[in-house]
Amino acid sequence: MKSSVQTIINDPGDFSYVIGPYKQPVATVSPGETFIVETADAFENRITSPDDDITQIITLPYVNPLTGPIYVEGAEKGDTLTVTIHSIEVTRDYGVSALIPEFGGLCGTVFTRTLNPPLPPRVMLHPISNGEITFSEDLDVAAIPYEPFYGTIGTAPELEAISSLAPGFHGGNMDTADVCPGNTIHLPVNVPGGLLHVGDGHAAQGDAEVCGVATEIPTRGTLTVDLIKGRHVATPRVESDEFLMTVGSARPMEDAARIAFYELVMWLESSYGIERLTAYQLCSQVARVRLANMVDILYSVVAKFPKRYIPRR
Amino acid sequence: MKSSVQTIINDPGDFSYVIGPYKQPVATVSPGETFIVETADAFENRITSPDDDITQIITLPYVNPLTGPIYVEGAEKGDTLTVTIHSIEVTRDYGVSALIPEFGGLCGTVFTRTLNPPLPPRVMLHPISNGEITFSEDLDVAAIPYEPFYGTIGTAPELEAISSLAPGFHGGNMDTADVCPGNTIHLPVNVPGGLLHVGDGHAAQGDAEVCGVATEIPTRGTLTVDLIKGRHVATPRVESDEFLMTVGSARPMEDAARIAFYELVMWLESSYGIERLTAYQLCSQVARVRLANMVDILYSVVAKFPKRYIPRR
Amino acid sequence: MKSSVQTIINDPGDFSYVIGPYKQPVATVSPGETFIVETADAFENRITSPDDDITQIITLPYVNPLTGPIYVEGAEKGDTLTVTIHSIEVTRDYGVSALIPEFGGLCGTVFTRTLNPPLPPRVMLHPISNGEITFSEDLDVAAIPYEPFYGTIGTAPELEAISSLAPGFHGGNMDTADVCPGNTIHLPVNVPGGLLHVGDGHAAQGDAEVCGVATEIPTRGTLTVDLIKGRHVATPRVESDEFLMTVGSARPMEDAARIAFYELVMWLESSYGIERLTAYQLCSQVARVRLANMVDILYSVVAKFPKRYIPRR
């Protein structure tokens, strides 16, 4: 497959730090086209040592650089853009994680403002080889499997330019491990070309991404885009062999869960003919949930319906 | 094992609708003792037909009847009570689920108060046989596996009597599917005897229990209780072959997640020697989360640490 | 008025630390009766010096001692108990405030759990004389007017015993400055006698009670109780010359606001004939809100409708 793909290369001077309609596309692809996209890690690949000072490296709002916008020919407002991920390769022999003061799930933040002294900054490098991640050479824990995904993927809103740190109805920084090879993501098209942005590769991540940082990596991914003309998705959907999934991003977290389940119920009704209140009651017996992040500008929750329970008639 | 156990039988006139220190024990057991406990379903076994009117059957605060208190000899304030679940059998050939107006994850409630018209009430019976649940005879979906657990298990606070509908630091209505056969639950002891309460059997439940009701069943369970003297748990813990788990219950949901992860990090530090900020950063790479309920008086979130990542030295 | 009142005296060994149906009444009063009640401050009057160690004085759950239960003759489930406050006198020449680690609006707490180092404990004594409070003899700020109220007032639930630190549908620790001389509080009756509890006198308090502690005082209050037979209030109401007020207590804070406004709208419809959606739209133009507390087990929000906008026909 790769022999014929068009490669899209990052221009390190041309990252996107917002997802919006105002930046010129870095590339154009066609519906059905398979292509390669490269992404820098969330820190612009600038961390090279555990001694690096994360507070110096982060210069808001220039964090979480995205590759894009990628213009998809023929995409129009009201369509759905689908992105099938074939592979995500890491282009470096290590990942990075960090503790960032005033950022994370178990500390005061710029939103959950407290007078407590902040946690200290800290950087760790995590060697990656042979499909395995070494968390620490000091702490003898089992290797972590390399299970890569894009932390951030999204399409441009019509007028807003949304920070690359934020998830939302447009996708964005959902930190959802289901945005991984083998799965297909559905995103809303709000402007001509859709304007796909992608980045924030993770070699591994715990549910909730509790300290705020996963095993951050630069990547080379192989993707296929396509369009569902004239059908709008209100919030990102992900489809795997096993699950129909919807992603809700909001605060408080229960609103993220409400959005995700509401959209899942509506999907089951509109596409699979299960009356909505029956779908609601069925989800209460069989649904699965991933808490994708509890650290970003909005929290993300994934509601999952096992496809084995789709009605057979 | 069962041949020698002491059976504890529900007295249908003596359910507990709160978990507190004010009711006489229904039975006394010894540390290390294995015993059988029977529980009614969340509706006092009063739903027998899909034509039953759930709004007539529910008479607050007399909902979610619990069996207990069970007095554990020797339990004193500051201890931890452990409950190992060997089996949970359903004692009826069907489970029940329902839509209850102003209760559930996708509707206005007594807390998230709205002026919208309520959803209609609805009752479903779900036949259970051969380890499988039939969701509906009208909707041809695959059978749901029988995977029973206790929705409610807890010990008495020192002074409070907490509704059987509420989860909290004492356990209670966590609706956590990990409270299942094979696993051990750790609960705080706040009063002499600990005063264990158990009930709310579920034959199956989706993560989040989104409509507010699982496949509700009466049960007969076989349990072993034991004590960890002089060690206090701040919030319920669950241990399985695969995971160390902590349950946080709070609103908003992010606070439930914060409690769960904080306690998990502290557990990893105090019992496994992983310095807390390292544990925090490690959880960010490998933890799993279950959203247990998004419908009860407090929401419950389970933070899970895979035991395979416990340091080998 | 006071010459004929029955005095109710605290028995220092008999405080209530929960509001529930399980404790014997300390006194009985009749509907229409005016009586005097004395209350200790939230720390049992045990702070006498700025050098006291607040962390030693607080021994959970024995905090925020209440006087009660007070049995009101003839009160039955489904009634409303009204309490008119004539006066609240301070019975000491100083108030107390404090910083309590892991408690307050701008720090990590047992719910909003963080790994940050805690804030330090601190105690201040605030001299009170001639209707004025001296915040600090070190910091030259203007005197604060003595504007006393009860931080905690409530009636017993039917089965629950609720911590004296928690507000809720039963009233409780609302920390609402409108519970003050001149105003009438409406509380639900759930058990025979209603079982009124009162305490937590405040000489002054900022909206939100942001550090978690007001100017805490022991008090002697003069109250009149009465009953509205057969009319239930879903949540506490307060009536002043100027405002109809409803108190919502919940987390997150928006749910507290939703409860308060929902009940205000329903009150305007049921008692004043303003159709509910019109009342909703009118409140959007003229309502006032007090954020009563952002620190307790539940947050409390007061929705206020200026009586001058009650329809004149």
Add this chain to the structure above:
Amino acid sequence: MKSSVQTIINDPGDFSYVIGPYKQPVATVSPGETFIVETADAFENRITSPDDDITQIITLPYVNPLTGPIYVEGAEKGDTLTVTIHSIEVTRDYGVSALIPEFGGLCGTVFTRTLNPPLPPRVMLHPISNGEITFSEDLDVAAIPYEPFYGTIGTAPELEAISSLAPGFHGGNMDTADVCPGNTIHLPVNVPGGLLHVGDGHAAQGDAEVCGVATEIPTRGTLTVDLIKGRHVATPRVESDEFLMTVGSARPMEDAARIAFYELVMWLESSYGIERLTAYQLCSQVARVRLANMVDILYSVVAKFPKRYIPRR
């Protein structure tokens, strides 16, 4: 004063629906300059009858049109822009309010997603004359005083373009009645010129703006802008004769309150020399709070410190 001011006139084809750095300024003003600005109402002045269908008039994201950007000469990143409001006149003889389905404080919304049937749409016109508003000619309620303010005022972020419906650190749709004649607003400067946007005039509004809509009016306002060079405000501040005020905008609402109080405490420390924990404890005795909105994309809470308590030395 007005005789010499430069008038800025809306170009009806050139409203801003986001606050960002991407649109050409509509005017340029100098520090210290007094000028007139006109704004359309939140519905682009398109509602002229109670029979208008609000669901047809609202075409997201083209709602809440703002006048701007206004370029302030010499404003640079890191400065603070101050806006003193001299007057806000209504330029029509009526205001408009409405019920908008899936928008408001007491209904399911796109965030607090529910399956309940929506509330009906409704439009009301409110005659304004002689400084008084007539809520309804059908419901005989007292006239509402004309107390105008800008619901929306803000400066451009560096990279983001934020919906005119959202409040935030940049100001925006705070719906804060303290943004009124006589007061001075402090806003952060993130880009050259600051890029002030203003709109969403309200003739009156209840705290919380509970149904989501105030008495919406087109306005002609007289403002003076100025700069505080080299001093950054983290969140909007408002100063009146009586109060120092900070505005926090976030979800859940407690985070909005945390931001507001944190910034108020920091202001008291940095500008008035009150050590931050003392300021925290003092605010707990004397602060006031306005719940500005409970309906917008983020909720806004105003923390207020009475200037009479500023230390006299």
